[in-house]
Amino acid sequence: MNKTLPYADYESFISNLIDGIKTSKSSGRDIRNIGYGKNNTLLGRSGQRHQIDVSFHDYNFDEPKIVLIECKRVSLPIEISILKILKSTMDDIIGHDGVPHDGLGILVSTAPFRSGALRFAEYYNLKTEQVPHSNEYTFRYENFIQAGLLNGVKLGDSCNADLFRYCINCGNRFLVKKNEKTCSQCKENS
Secondary structure, three states: OOOOOHHHHHHHHHHHHHHHHHHOOOOOOOEEEEEEOOOOEEEOOOOOEEEOOEEEEEOOOOOOEEEEEEEEOOOOOEOHHHHHHHHHHHHHHOOOOOOOOEEEEEEEEOOOEOHHHHHHHHHOOOEEEEOOOOOEEEEEEOOEEEEEEEOOOOOOOOOOEOEEEEOOOOOOEEEEOOOOOOOHHHHHHO
């Protein structure tokens, strides 16, 4: 049996939220090249290959941006060191070999952030999002907010999250069961 680790579930969950924004007609975002998980790596200018929890390209800016998301499914508050690593990784990757010359770093965590971490993030324009895995959640990216309710998942458990998405056919919001991109009504009518 191939058991998924809790952190991998969280990365998949966040990736699904990004995919939901991508497929939503109301978001207006042109998001491409979504990658996540342990095999999602990008080569930096230093020659070092970096594992990125979730990454994608956003074409809604004057110039495309690469967005790098670090996911932390933890119970202790986030320290500044995690944001320093994200900033350093971004500096190494952005503009190297076909990667856009502008980027955005986001740290998503189940735990809150320490004040020094928030100060550092604000100064370097890194985004921070607390997306819990034990109750209602919201996730903000640019002009769009994803919201939903989780199935009582606790920090050590495997994640089976209820996720809402907008149907790519009709634009109506629906509860995702497996990774569908269309609502049940559109499936029945096809």
